[in-house]
Amino acid sequence: MGKRFMSVLFPHLQADIYSRRHPQLRGTLFALAVPDQNRMRICSVSPGAQKEGIRPGMVVADARTLIPALQVFTDDVPDIVQSLQQLAIWALRFTPVAAADAPDGLILDISGCTHLWQGERPYADCIKQRLNQAGFTTCTGIGDTPGAAWAVVRFLPQCDILEPGMHHHILPSLPVAALRLDNQLAERFSKLGMYRIQDILHLPRQSLRRRFGSVPGDRLDRVFGIQAEQITPAVSPPEYTERLPCPEPVRTAVAVTAALETLLTQLCNHLSRAGKGLRHCILQVHRTDSETRKLELRTARATRQVQHLLHLFSLRIDQIDPGLGIELFTLEAALTEPLLPEQEILWAQQEQQHTRQTALLLDKIRAYLPQASVYRQLPKEHHWPDRSVENVPDVMQQPSTQWREDLPRPVHIFNPAREISVMVPIPDYPPVQFNYESRIHRIIKADGPERIEAEWWTGIIPHRDYYCVEDEQGQRYWLYREGHYNDEHTKWFLHGLFA
Amino acid sequence: MYSGGDMDKVRELQEAVLLLQSHSTLREPATVAGSTGNMIARAFPGNRFPTSCMHEFISPAAGSAAATDAFIGGLLHTFLPPGNFYLWVQQRNLVFTPAFTQFGIQPDKLIFVTVRNDREALWVMEEGLKCASLTAVIGEVRELGFTESRRLQLAAEKAGVTGFVHRHCPRTTNVTASVSRWQITPLPSFTEKGFPGLGFPRWNAQLLKARNGKPCHWDLEWTPGGFRSGSVPAAQPSVHWRKQQTG
Numbered sequence: 001m002g003k004r005f006m007s008v009l010f011p012h013l014q015a016d017i018y019s020r021r022h023p024q025l026r027g028t029l030f031a032l033a034v035p036d037q038n039r040m041r042i043c044s045v046s047p048g049a050q051k052e053g054i055r056p057g058m059v060v061a062d063a064r065t066l067i068p069a070l071q072v073f074t075d076d077v078p079d080i081v082q083s084l085q086q087l088a089i090w091a092l093r094f095t096p097v098a099a100a101d102a103p104d105g106l107i108l109d110i111s112g113c114t115h116l117w118q119g120e121r122p123y124a125d126c127i128k129q130r131l132n133q134a135g136f137t138t139c140t141g142i143g144d145t146p147g148a149a150w151a152v153v154r155f156l157p158q159c160d161i162l163e164p165g166m167h168h169h170i171l172p173s174l175p176v177a178a179l180r181l182d183n184q185l186a187e188r189f190s191k192l193g194m195y196r197i198q199d200i201l202h203l204p205r206q207s208l209r210r211r212f213g214s215v216p217g218d219r220l221d222r223v224f225g226i227q228a229e230q231i232t233p234a235v236s237p238p239e240y241t242e243r244l245p246c247p248e249p250v251r252t253a254v255a256v257t258a259a260l261e262t263l264l265t266q267l268c269n270h271l272s273r274a275g276k277g278l279r280h281c282i283l284q285v286h287r288t289d290s291e292t293r294k295l296e297l298r299t300a301r302a303t304r305q306v307q308h309l310l311h312l313f314s315l316r317i318d319q320i321d322p323g324l325g326i327e328l329f330t331l332e333a334a335l336t337e338p339l340l341p342e343q344e345i346l347w348a349q350q351e352q353q354h355t356r357q358t359a360l361l362l363d364k365i366r367a368y369l370p371q372a373s374v375y376r377q378l379p380k381e382h383h384w385p386d387r388s389v390e391n392v393p394d395v396m397q398q399p400s401t402q403w404r405e406d407l408p409r410p411v412h413i414f415n416p417a418r419e420i421s422v423m424v425p426i427p428d429y430p431p432v433q434f435n436y437e438s439r440i441h442r443i444i445k446a447d448g449p450e451r452i453e454a455e456w457w458t459g460i461i462p463h464r465d466y467y468c469v470e471d472e473q474g475q476r477y478w479l480y481r482e483g484h485y486n487d488e489h490t491k492w493f494l495h496g497l498f499a
Numbered sequence: 500m501y502s503g504g505d506m507d508k509v510r511e512l513q514e515a516v517l518l519l520q521s522h523s524t525l526r527e528p529a530t531v532a533g534s535t536g537n538m539i540a541r542a543f544p545g546n547r548f549p550t551s552c553m554h555e556f557i558s559p560a561a562g563s564a565a566a567t568d569a570f571i572g573g574l575l576h577t578f579l580p581p582g583n584f585y586l587w588v589q590q591r592n593l594v595f596t597p598a599f600t601q602f603g604i605q606p607d608k609l610i611f612v613t614v615r616n617d618r619e620a621l622w623v624m625e626e627g628l629k630c631a632s633l634t635a636v637i638g639e640v641r642e643l644g645f646t647e648s649r650r651l652q653l654a655a656e657k658a659g660v661t662g663f664v665h666r667h668c669p670r671t672t673n674v675t676a677s678v679s680r681w682q683i684t685p686l687p688s689f690t691e692k693g694f695p696g697l698g699f700p701r702w703n704a705q706l707l708k709a710r711n712g713k714p715c716h717w718d719l720e721w722t723p724g725g726f727r728s729g730s731v732p733a734a735q736p737s738v739h740w741r742k743q744q745t746g
Contacts, residue, residue: 357632358584358610365612365623372623373613377596377606389596389606395584399607405600408697411572412565413595437561444687447696468697474687475562476697496595497562499569499685499700499721 002164004114005231006124007149008091008106008131009139014044016136017078026135030071033060040074047137080104088234093286093328094127096241099231105153107146107231116245120161134290143167146231147223151178171223172198179219185212197223240274240333242266249288249325253317256285256326260313261306263331268304277302277339283313285320286328293320297367300359300395302337308360312367359395379403383452385495386415407450408468410478410496417493420479424492427485430467434479436494441471449481468498517544517711535719535726536577539704543679543712548578553652553662555643555677557669557707564667566685566702568594571637571663572602573721579634579661586627587611588620588638602721621647628654628662635661641669648675680708686718689732701729 010016014032019025029049033040040060049070054063060072084100091098097109110123117123124140131138141153141160148167152160155178162170171178174197177186189212194200197220200208205217221227242263250256260283271278279302283295297312320326362374375391378399382388388404422431430446448467462483470476476498482491540548556571558564575585587594587609596606614620620640627636628651636655643664655662664677672680682705688698698720705716720729 354583354632357630361586361626361630361633362610364626369612369614369619369623371615372619374610376610379597379606385595395610403597403600403606407597409598410565410595411569411598412561412593415592445690445695445697470687470697472687473562474685474701476685476688476700497565498697499566499572499598499702 002144003109003111004120004142004144004164005146005149006108006110006127006140006142007101007146007153008087008108008127009141009153010087010104010106010136011139012044012047012050012137013080013083013104014078015046017083018044018073018076019046020135021076021078025071028071029054029067029069030073031060031063032077033072033074034077035074040072042072043077085234090290091127092235094123097231097233098235099233101146101150105150107149109231109233110142124160145223145225146229147180147219148225150180151223154178168224172196172201176200179216179223181216181219185215188212189216238332238334239336240267240270240276242270242331244329244331246327246329249327251322251325256317256320256322256329257310257314259329260317260331261310263329264306264309264313267331267333268306268309271304271333271336271339274336275338276333276336277304278309278333278335279337280335281309281331281333284330284332285322285326286330287323288325288327289323291323295320296334296370298363300362300366300393301356302339303359303363304339308363312363315364315368316370355395362395382455384454384458385409385413385452408447408478408498410476410498413478413496414494417480417495420492420494422479422492424485428465430469431479431492434492434494436477441473441475441477443469444472445470452480466495514545520711535728538717538728539726540578542706542709542715544710548574549678549710550579550661551659552655553648553664553675553677555648555675555680556663556665557672557680557682558665558667559682560668563682563684564593564665566700567665567681567683568637569598569602569700569721570681570683570702570704570719571665572599572604573726574663575635576603577725581605581608581634583608583632583634585609586623586630586633586636588623588627588636588640589613590615590617590620590639590641601723603725617641617643621651624662624664625650625654628660629658631658631660633660635663637663637665639665639667641666642671643669643673643675645673645675648677652676652678677708678710679706679712681706686729689720689729699727699729 018032027048029046029052031042031045031049031054033042042054042056042058042060042063044056045054052067054066054070063070080103084102084106088098088100088106091106091108095108095110095113099107101107114120114123117126120142124142128138128140139153141149143149143152143162144164144167148162148171151171151174152162155174175195176189176197179197189200200216201220208217222229244259244263278299280298285293295316365372366374375393377389378392378397379401380388380390381401420434420436422434424431430448431443433440433442446467446469449465451463451465453463454461464480464482466478466480468476469479477494478496478498480493480495482493540546543549556567558567585608589611592613596609599606612623614623617640620638624636624638627633643666651662684703686701686703688701690696690698699722701718701720703716704719706714708714718729720727
């Protein structure tokens with residue numbers, strides 16, 4: 001089956017968004033204007049004003065002479081790119097690939113989507129109706145290529161769906177501008193008497209390129225599907241995704257669990273066929289009031305066990321606010337990892353079994369307490385204490401280097417280190433007493449210094465001279481002096497507590 | 500007086516009663532834990548350090564919290580089998596894992612969970628204690644009621660995981676269902692006469708409560724070989740420790 005694309009045109013995009021924000025403007029004559037070379041130029045007009053002859057691009061003063069009562073707003077003009085991006089994300093409920101097509105439309109890749117709506121016409125009607133309800137004026141066009149769909153919606157008002165293959169017959173009779181050429185280029189063609197696409201279709205490409213550059217040739221190839229056109233989706237579709245539309249909006253936790261189980265079973269079946277396991281998945285619920293809610297789940301190791309995943313989700317189902325009802329569930333695998341069937345058999349072995357059980361426990365903790373940090377520390381080859389360990393979330397990861405056992409390190413470490421005031425009578429000797437937590441600690445025993453330099457590439461940080469000291473109560477501390485002793489502002493810090 | 504046969508019978512009966520009182524460790528062979536390890540174990544019924552149960556530690560000050568964490572590390576090494584993961588539930592990111600190499604623990608076997616309050620910590624601890632693949636669960640909790648401690652104790656007994664609750668500056672030292680209650684305070688270390696530097700870590704370990712056991716207190720020193728009685732300086736001074744520091 002060939003590809004099918006839909007182009008959605010918003011002729012009054014900014015004005016529509018503006019009247020959505022200010023409902024009292026609906027149905028009135030108004031225009032939005034932006035400053036342009038010391039004049040106010042209209043950038044978008046309401047449908048009513050358009051009928052009266054106001055066009056985008058007019059100067060506000062000219063428009064006022066046509067309609068003295070025209071309301072012009074210059075503040076808070078909606079941003080086109082951002083609005084189109086939001087609309088493209090909204091359109092994801094109709095197709096997985098939706099892209100903003102600045103300045104005034106969307107391009108949807110609808111291949112294989114329309115049968116869910118019993119055909120292209122009901123599909124297009126549904127989109128138009130939903131957008132109209134939301135207050136947008138729209139036209140849609142469907143064709144075999146993005147270029148054909150674009151041309152249909154803008155240059156063929158009487159027909160909005162080009163049947164497969166028809167673009168070869170219909171498009172050549174359209175004006176040259178239907179090739180998505182800029183005004184300047186279209187004007188040059190018309191000056192030379194080439195008004196329609198058929199006039200340039202059979203020109204030798206070489207001379208076309210010599211006179212007009214590479215753009216018209218490329219556009220021709222793309223419109224007629226000789227060269228495939230890549231569209232950049234607003235949200236790149238994930239590798240694996242499952243959708244479950246609901247015939248009736250659902251609100252209960254039981255229904256959500258049932259939907260989740262269906263989705264997880266489908267997803268895990270697909271993953272199983274591809275030999276992959278899930279590390280990160282996102283459940284999105286689309287509500288009837290056009291809001292979406294997200295639930296993310298990360299696992300400690302790749303898995304495709306439906307029961308385990310369902311259990312993890314079920315810990316957090318109560319966090320989904322169903323609003324007035326959920327009409328569509330999507331479950332996407334944001335991160336997958338190879339998981340071969342052999343690995344599942346290996347799990348039966350004792351040690352693997354323990355690791356797997358531990359991983360399942362960590363999944364549960366992460367799912368129930370998403371804000372809790374779960375980590376292990378692995379050694380890194382750095383002397384600087386803060387950098388000598390690395391926090392990793394993974395239970396499987398093995399240390400890449402040995403733990404050092406030859407240096408005294410404290411059991412508790414303060415991050416950041418706490419500044420203390422000390423008394424040091426002899427340079428380069430440990431202090432005789434220090435003040436910490438409003439108490440004076442007299443140092444009885446001390447050891448050191450152990451000088452630790454920061455790596456030169458991390459910037460100019462003064463070195464540290466670490467001392468292990470013990471006070472009269474027997475508590476052991478790890479102190480350091482920043483920089484050299486004879487510096488003007490020598491600072492001392494308490495970095496940790498020994499056992 | 501009992502004759503020899505009677506003594507055996509009495510011991511059997513005692514063990515049966517202890518088993519009913521959830522001292523499940525009696526079924527396992529006694530751990531070989533060195534002389535000082537045995538000294539600690541002798542305070543508990545059956546001369547065995549109880550595993551698959553909850554131990555409670557109370558630390559009144561920051562210094563004693565560090566000593567307590569280190570002491571727990573020593574207990575893990577001395578009385579529990581190595582190999583599997585330990586779950587460490589904390590509310591402050593204080594623990595510096597490289598220190599645990601000196602207590603014979605592979606620091607990458609510790610899994611840390613940082614939570615915000617006691618409620619979350621207790622939930623994570625209970626889930627951890629239910630997971631038989633862990634060796635031990637260490638949790639930092641400030642207040643521990645009897646009900647919560649009972650839940651933890653039951654979970655530990657069921658899955659055979661040993662739990663350590665570290666209560667830092669609790670408001671009340673109420674009754675809990677834990678098998679033991681400890682308090683560890685640091686003591687000045689021993690050094691060889693005339694030599695500078697620090698000795699091995701030395702603590703005063705008080706076993707305040709032991710279910711069916713004898714409350715005791717010891718002065719203990721942690722040496723690379725394990726626990727050592729720390730009431731007198733060692734015959735061999737802590738040369739090792741000094742060698743570590745001078746390289």
